[in-house]
Amino acid sequence: MKKFLSIICIVFFMGLNAQNYKTHKVKAGETIESISKLYLVTPFDIYALNPDAKENLKLNTVLIIPDSKVKNEPxxxxxxxxxxxxxxxxxxxxxxxxxxxxxxxxxxxxxxxxxxxxxxxxxxxxxxxxxxxxxxxxxxTLDNTIKKYTVRPKEGKWRIAYKFGITVEDLEGLNPNMKEVIQPGDELNVPNIEDTEEKAIDSTYNYYEVLPKEGFYRLKIKLGLTQEQLETLNPELKEDGLKEGMVLKIPSDVDVVTNLTDIDTTSLTLGLSNFKTKKLAVMLPFQLNKIDTDSIQETKDLIKNRRLLSVVLDFHAGVLMALDSAKQLGISTNLKVLDTRYQLAETRKILEDNDFSDYDAVIGPMNVDALDRVAISLGSDRVPVIAALTKPKEVYSNVFQTIPKDELLQKSMIDFIKADSLISNIVVISDLANKPTSDMLKREFPGAKQIFSKKDKKTDKDGFFLYPTDLENVFMPGKTVVFLETDSNSFASSVISMLNGLLVDETEIVLVTLDKNNAFEGKNIDNYHLSNLKFHYPSVNKNFEEAKPNSFVNSYRNTYGVSPSKYACRGFDITIDILLRLASAEDLYKASSNAIATEYIENKFRYNKSLFGGYTNESAYIVKYEDLKIVKVN
Missing domain, CATH: 3.10.350.10 (LysM domain)
Structure with a gap:
């Protein structure tokens, strides 16, 4: 009987060879996808000849593999x-x-x-x-068999990766010298599959890369699309399942940023695993060339009177205290501090004189042009560049923008107001320059009443004032929210004073703004009035709570004799976040999926990778004036 079966097997495999088939014994860690890439066939081709492999792929299983249809030309x-x-x-x-x-x-x-x-x-x-x-x-002849592909108009990395059924990382691996932003006419290496096997690109859709640890539930929260909807747009999901790095077709109107929702704060200290010494560089404009170190009093006066230097020193103090806190957790850091002098030429010299290729992250510089130069220079080595105190012109793939976008701050405030069921009335007051913002708020709240500042009759320009009659019969009993959108300090002061005078027992007025700029500060603004109006606004940071025990705040006071400024807190928060993320994963990229949300003294971080660039912090606070203090709104 055994002899008979052996003869049958021999005949069978001879038949396979005659029809251009081969066999493969499954090794540890191999999947149908990896085996199909090895032999330049599709998973469907393998499943057609090995139907049992779909349900149960075991070690040492012998698979029948058809010959590839693609050519491996030199x-x-x-x-x-x-x-x-x-x-x-x-x-x-x-x-x-x-x-x-x-x-x-x-x-x-x-x-x-x-x-x-x-x-x-x-x-x-x-x-x-x-x-x-x-x-x-x-x-x-390359093992993965590639061919040249000419980039067409409106095609980016995501669309091309989707077209050839690979991840963006695979595409970048095939093209190590590929530009950050590819242009029509660029030639790229792509898998050498038949033209008929290329996926069609529909310009009416967007394309999204699946991030680490993202399942259908997380994508439902982020994209607003159910598993069924995603599978309808991407039929291969039913066969292959959802995998990290896959490029999915999504509707063009899906806004990845604005569909992010709050998640529980991640405690990174519970998952520390990478205790290799971290290499950090900090580029800040100390401008030491302007300081006379022989004159102590002159140096003290310079620090006191120069705001930029004061900000830099506070931030640097926070960085050093973060390194000390990380050391207590077993995380060692090799820190290099560099003075950019707030000059692009000095930053260029720093890049020429130093090798950052093995650094885990570079914090700074503050100058926007210098930050862009550093990001471009370190991009080929994938060194993360942290935009700590400024927003870059462009968020390159290796840039981490720690300051949330203005659009996210605005949406946070709007969503907060929409969630309040006790509001009975909404009023939007703005100067003429902020009319587009007022109109946007009117679209978000169709029942809102719009009030604009009056023009000066002599100049026909914005006079930045209202008549008292403009606010007559506007406020009813109950809770009224007033959006005040202006860049004028005098207009803000006048409106705030008028609103404060309209407060009566039956009427509650809550003042809010989408942009808390300098118009809401200064001697003309009465903080008592802001507290009476429970002034709310979106903010990058919150104030630390004096009443709550805090080891960083106590240590800072003991060291410097004063409470930490917001810049010292920011220096600490950004640096400790970077070190904890680096200690919890292989690198900063692996530790920065949008499933990870962290919060420290005054700042919180949840990064979202953009479709065509780097990482942007998607976390913000809603804060308010309460009893002459600024507190976080829960």
Missing amino acids: VQEEYRELIGYRSHKVRRKETLYSLSKKYNVTESEIKKANRSLYSENLKKGDRIRIPKYRTVISKR
């Missing part, structure tokens, strides 16, 4: 080969940047040829080696 590639060195004597004003342009090599390549330049600056008279390369053109 691909022509260019690479640079080191052929020697030339000697160069450094002249006055020459930098690594200028030498790299002169000799058509990178700054990194010069440093590799002159190891001392990693720790020492380039000096006049130095004799260094400049590497010489030649371009070699070769043809080789």
